[in-house]
Amino acid sequence: MQTLTDKQRKVLDFIRSRIAHNLPPTIREIARELGFSSTGTVRDYLQALQQKGYLKRSKALSRAIELTQGSxxxxxxxxxxxxxxxxxxxxxxxxxxPDDLFLGRLSQADVFAVKVKGVSMVEAGIMDGDIAIIKKQPHANNGDIVAALLEDNEVTLKRLKYKAHTAFLEPANPAYQPIYKDFSVIGKLITIIRKY
Amino acid sequence: MQTLTDKQRKVLDFIRSRIAHNLPPTIREIARELGFSSTGTVRDYLQALQQKGYLKRSKALSRAIELTQGSxxxxxxxxxxxxxxxxxxxxxxxxxxPDDLFLGRLSQADVFAVKVKGVSMVEAGIMDGDIAIIKKQPHANNGDIVAALLEDNEVTLKRLKYKAHTAFLEPANPAYQPIYKDFSVIGKLITIIRKY
DNA sequence: CTTTATACCACACATTTGTGTGGATGTCAA
DNA sequence: TTGACATCCACACAAATGTGTGGTATAAAG
Incomplete structure (x- = not known):
């Protein structure tokens, strides 16, 4: 990526901050913010930034400024x-x-989160209080960590195993017993998040 | 929050998806997408959605649709x-x-990430391959998990401890030795992320 | 039966907005 | 000196855009 001049960086920073607030600026908003009295000046900057590869524009569309580097x-x-x-x-x-961290290419509707309770999965590095991002799906493969719905409507995180045509939930902590009772897989673990 | 009708939800979903792509739609873009031939129809929907508390609008500003619930x-x-x-x-x-997951109220410039290598922190639930989000800071408190720079320019994740006025880095895995050699704290762990 | 909310339409109008044209100044390298 | 580039300006114009006015129709609630 080519280097920017100080002023070009200021323009880019302003655009970046506005995009972070979910509303890219218009050419005239940029001019007002940076103290330009002409829209032509802003166009020159946008052209320079576009040529240097920092942004893309869809022409004739208001506010259609897209940053090349993830903001x-x-x-x-x-x-x-x-x-x-x-x-x-x-x-x-x-x-x-952050945006495609859990979602990847998934829609928001296909994903939910569970706060981990207990230490039944510590050996898998999943601690009490962690947030598990789950992709909704009724099936999973042998060995996948899944969110499962138990009889009492509780959601639990365990490793799904198949043995002799029987599916069961296996805790990663050997101090806990595997679960053979009625359960249904509601999703598959895709991400673990822990805040300190 | 009041309930939405099916059509209202469709309008909201479209707006949400567009905001997720960093460019809220214009009234006419909504009309086109939903198959309306009048801008007045869209205005009615936006009014309804605003009244029910799902979005806010800055009037007379193009594309100025802001969602109340995090998008x-x-x-x-x-x-x-x-x-x-x-x-x-x-x-x-x-x-x-996702947006304030690592950042909280931090600026992007105050944060970086390290990919965890090795198993020296498994007992703290930090596994090989995990991504550690680090807030840049040269100091930390006793017991904080920090990113530290070692002599060979390697970045490592360990627990910072003070004992008798001496700072050292303590692995969570007892099979590893604490580090007393020259090191400097470059940041503090704020989030752990693991993708499956 | 009236009111309210939902769900549409057509059309006009003032602003907002992107773009185009035509400059001007200064710097820096060739 | 010439040319490229960065940094500004004024102004015009068409298209995009939000808003206003005034309709029609249906269903549910009172």
Whole structure:
């Protein structure tokens, strides 16, 4: 990605902040914010930013400014240049984007979350209080961690296993017993989130 | 929140999906999508949705539709009405919003991510391959899990401990030795994310 | 029967908005 | 000096856009 001038960065920052608030700016809103009296000036900036690869525009559509870099992408790093207080990243392994973190290509309606209760899955690194993002689906494969509905309407997170044509729920913690009783799979674990 | 009719929900869903793509629709775009031939029809729907508390509008501003409920909030559930294939949620404990999941009120520049390597923190439920969201800060309290920079520029995740005025890094896995050698804290763990 | 809410339509009108045209100034490298 | 680029301006114009006015029809509630 080409470097930006200070002013170009200011324009980009403004656009970024507005997009983060779910309403990209119009050309005249940018002009007002940056103190330009002409719309032509803004067009020049947008052209420059587009040419340098920072944004895309759908022409003749109001507010249709799309950022190329994910506005909320967070870099995943492995190594950091030593002695650098600014944390300039040495090795960036990739980026994570909050937006498609759980969803991937799923619709919001296909996903829900469960707060983990208890320690029956600690051996799988799933702790009490973790948030489990579940993709709704009535079936799962052997070994998948699933959200299952028990007789008392409680939702529980366990590993689904098949043995001799019988499905059962296996806790990762050996101190707990597998569940053979009536249960139904309601979804499959796709993400675990833990806040500190 | 008041209930919506089927058509009202369709309108809301369309708006929601467009906002998720960072460009709220215009009145005429809604009309086109839903098959209305009059802008007045859309205005009636927006009025209804606004009155029922699902959205807010800034008048005379193009595309200025703001959803009241987080557009990407995912419900956290504990119990589910039995025998309900639609998964109508019985108990909703809250919502998680991807946007402020790691950030909270932090700026994007204050945060980065590290991919966890190895099993030195398994006892803390942090597995190999997990993504750790780190808030940049040079200090942390006793017992905090921190990202630390080692001599070889490697970033590692350990628990920070103080003992007799000496700081050291303690793995959660007793098979590993604490680190007393030169290290510097670069940030504090705020979120763990694991994708399946 | 009247009222209220829902669910549409047509059309006009003032603003908002993107775009186009035509400049001007300064810097920096070739 | 020439050219590319960045940084601004004024102004015009067509298209997009939100809003207003005034309808029709149906169903449920009082």
């Amino acid at each position: 909320l992408g967070i870099p995943i790093i492995a190594r950091i240049a030593a002695g650098n207080p600014a944390l300039a990243y040495e090795d960036i392994e990739g980026h994570i984007n | 990407l909030g995912i419900p956290i559930i504990a119990r589910i009405a039995a025998g309900n294939p639609a998964l109508a949620y019985e108990d909703i404990e809250g919502h998680i919003n």
